[in-house]
Amino acid sequence: MPELPEVRAHAERLDRDLASTTLARFTALSFTALKTYAPAPESAVGAPLAHVGQRGKHILLDFGTATFVVHLMQGGRLRPDPKKAAKPRGGVARWELDDGSALLLTEAGTERKAGVWVIDGDPEASDPLLGLGPEADGVTATELLGLLHEHPSRLHGFLRDQRVMSGLGRRLANEVCHRARLSPFAATKRMGADDAARLAEAVGACVAESLAFERGRDDMSSSKERPGAVHHRKGQECPDCGDVVRTVEYRSYEVAYCASCQTGGKVLADNTTSKFLK
Ligand SMILES: [Zn+2]
Numbered sequence: 001m002p003e004l005p006e007v008r009a010h011a012e013r014l015d016r017d018l019a020s021t022t023l024a025r026f027t028a029l030s031f032t033a034l035k036t037y038a039p040a041p042e043s044a045v046g047a048p049l050a051h052v053g054q055r056g057k058h059i060l061l062d063f064g065t066a067t068f069v070v071h072l073m074q075g076g077r078l079r080p081d082p083k084k085a086a087k088p089r090g091g092v093a094r095w096e097l098d099d100g101s102a103l104l105l106t107e108a109g110t111e112r113k114a115g116v117w118v119i120d121g122d123p124e125a126s127d128p129l130l131g132l133g134p135e136a137d138g139v140t141a142t143e144l145l146g147l148l149h150e151h152p153s154r155l156h157g158f159l160r161d162q163r164v165m166s167g168l169g170r171r172l173a174n175e176v177c178h179r180a181r182l183s184p185f186a187a188t189k190r191m192g193a194d195d196a197a198r199l200a201e202a203v204g205a206c207v208a209e210s211l212a213f214e215r216g217r218d219d220m221s222s223s224k225e226r227p228g229a230v231h232h233r234k235g236q237e238c239p240d241c242g243d244v245v246r247t248v249e250y251r252s253y254e255v256a257y258c259a260s261c262q263t264g265g266k267v268l269a270d271n272t273t274s275k276f277l278k
Pocket of ligand 1: 239241242258261262
């Protein structure tokens with residue numbers, strides 16, 4: 001799933017490319033596209049696109065009178081749409097602009113989770129942004145220490161909880177734990193100031209690295225292209241110590257880690273319940 005760096009860099013690209021256009025028409029192409037009833041998307045027709053922004057894993061198309069909040073979820077993409085086909089493959093929604101260009105939201109696969117919320121007023125005051133934690137790369141070590149204790153959980157799940165801080169997903173949670181030399185299953189309530197400082201550094205560095213990578217591209221990367229040490233690198237050598245990258249497998253994803261770097265050499269059980277976990 002695109003995470004904070006991919007979404008932010010993409011919002012920057014769209015903001016640059018679509019500056020000073022006006023909404024001519026919005027079309028929901030699938031019946032699950034629109035997640036809100038009011039205001040109607042037509043309320044933004046005729047309004048200039050003020051800004052394309054990012055919040056957590058969401059892209060915000062701010063037309064002043066209304067903001068379209070777009071969540072790409074796993075397989076969604078929001079791209080220029082020169083063809084404007086009547087039934088584009090995986091089509092979810094389309095924004096046609098007054099200069100003849102268009103933006104198309106598509107979603108690969110059959111999950112039908114990508115969607116669009118239309119918000120008037122402050123988008124932070126409504127779903128899906130309401131209750132989101134601060135942007136992950138803006139959280140200080142001191143703030144992070146407080147959050148670790150306020151939200152007792154395992155570290156990997158903590159990092160992915162969008163209400164705690166927003167923008168990190170499975171890939172960055174893996175990379176952050178590795179960079180911070182912490183077990184993905186460490187109990188957050190037992191973590192101290194040193195851990196929080198390492199974590200804050202790791203979040204900042206991992207986000208910055210991916211952001212630099214994304215900003216050097218013309219379109220959003222695929223998950224396999226993204227930089228990292230452990231994510232999707234099971235069986236390969238840890239770039240820091242040469243040990244093998246291991247995983248704990250779940251039904252739909254895996255937690256990747258290096259035992260030498262992160263767990264004092266302890267190999268975690270493949271099916272996590274609790275017995276191995278520290
Ligand atoms: Zn290692």
